[in-house]
Amino acid sequence: MKTHIDAQCSLDLVLEGTVYRNLSTARLVEKALERGEGHLASNGAFCATTGKFTGRSPKDKYVVEDPEIREQIDWGTVNRPMDPENFDRLFRRVRDHLRKRDVFIFDGFAGADTEYCLPIRVINELAWHNLFARQLFIRSSAEEPVVHEPRFTVVSAPSFQADPKRDGTRSETFIVISLKHRVILIGGTQYAGEMKKSVFSVMNYLLPEKGIFPMHCSANMGAGGDTALFFGLSGTGKTTLSADPARSLIGDDEHGWSDNGIFNIEGGCYAKCIGLSAEKEPQIWNAIRFGAVLENVVLDDERRPDYHDSSLTENTRAAYPVEHIPSAKVPGIGEHPEVIIFLTADAFGVLPPIAKLTPEQAMYHFLSGYTSKLAGTERGITQPEATFSACFGAPFLPRPAGVYAEMLGEKIHRHNVRVYMVNTGWSGGPYGEGERMELRYTRSMVRAALDGTLEEASFTPDPVFGIHVPDRCPEVPTEVLIPRNTWKDPEAYDAKARELARRFRKNFRRFSGVSDVIRNAGPRND
Structure with missing residues (x-):
């Protein structure tokens, strides 16, 4: 049976395998275990390894150089241009790769402020990647209508590898943003963080058009409503310092600042957990439970996480919904900082x-x-x-x-x-x-x-x-x-x-x- 996936863009997919739409956390964990994609840790988290790539691949990230956006992009080592014809060809090859495979679909949002949120659709060939998307982006509430019209679609096919000579890429790995077609295309890497950061890149393009300042920062709020922002690159302490028991967590990594105040772009947290301890970071420690995703964390024979083992990578990660932090502010909206x-x-x-x-x-x-x-x-x-x-x-x-x-x-x-x-x-x-x-x-x-x-x-x-x-x-x-x-x-x-x-x-x-x-x-x- 063929399934037509309407991505609300000019590049749609026709899939002949089983399509799993918006599965619950429990069902996604079941599927990931059934498919042998990882293990259940003793604390209830799902633990996966990402193989060759345990971090982002910034040299393999591209923006399609369509005439409509050419003058607005800061081209260079960060935003590498991809020829539109190469993108079209690469998309068709990924589409053919996924056609007969089972896929998992998550429909959600980027942006906690409903006035400025971006409806997104994430299509994965791995169940645990779809679980990651479900926990990191903003989920629909039970009261919202079932119909979801995405304005941007993420297609992640980690088992597909590009051919640099044919596809115009640097390697077998690619993370490509097409602003014209409203598609993010990812392949050749199992590192789930590529999905999160690609959506953030899209928001960094879209929000300034609305007069909103997009920020790579965490945010929290005091008892009196006073808001604070923490800017910094990965590993500098955004997640750790914003997870303060005395303050309400708005978000740990990505925010927008409008005339109304600030809002979280995400619905979850993505914490580095190398050296994590219950004594020093109790909120993060306790947030890693059923529903959370552990990336490249070594488990012992009893499936207990060893947060001090860096044999796979120093960049061990935990992804969990912001609601796992007891003091989280939901929805993630705050006053001007x-x-x-x-x-x-x-x-x-x-x-x-x-x-x-x-x-x-x-x-x-x-x-x-x-x-x-x-x-x-x-x-x-x-x-x-x-x-x-x-x-x-x-x-x-x-x-x-x-x-x-x-x-x-x-x-x-x-x-x-x-x-x-x-x-x-x-x-x-x-x-x-x-x-x-x-x-x-x-x-x-x-x-x-x-x-x-x-x-x-x-x-x-x-x-x-x-x-x-x-x-x-x-x-x-x-x-x-x-x-x-x-x-x-x-x-x-x-x-x-x-x-x-x-x-x-x-x-x-x-x-x-x-x-x-x-x-x-x-x-x-x-």
């Missing part, structure tokens, strides 16, 4: 653990997006590497960085937002010599920034970076606040700080049209 925190994992070990930024410094550091890529988050990354990722999310930005930076600047000024930078990276020396900043200290600093206690301190400009460092913070040793004081060799610190400052200045030269006020808000010259 009062505080913004930029998270950076400084592998040089020279940035202060917390500093206050002027609006101009906030713009400078948002455009710079300095952090370290942590092991396993991308193919080929085996240890922390210093990098600059514009807007703390360059891999997911189709438009030029200046578009998003201007939106942030306007929001900061309009809503009088306090901005801080928090270094969750190394202290006492660079990676390999110093130690990772203690989580308990970072939590105390973040808490003081959010409740206003930090404003009672005296602030001194850092002699190299110019950002304003407090002289005290509750529950944090004073010497920790000044990074130079934590190094055994202060002169070695000075040299490393100057080296990082030069990297900042070199990176910022690529931004044209930036005002001198913002450009001069960066590190000082030697």
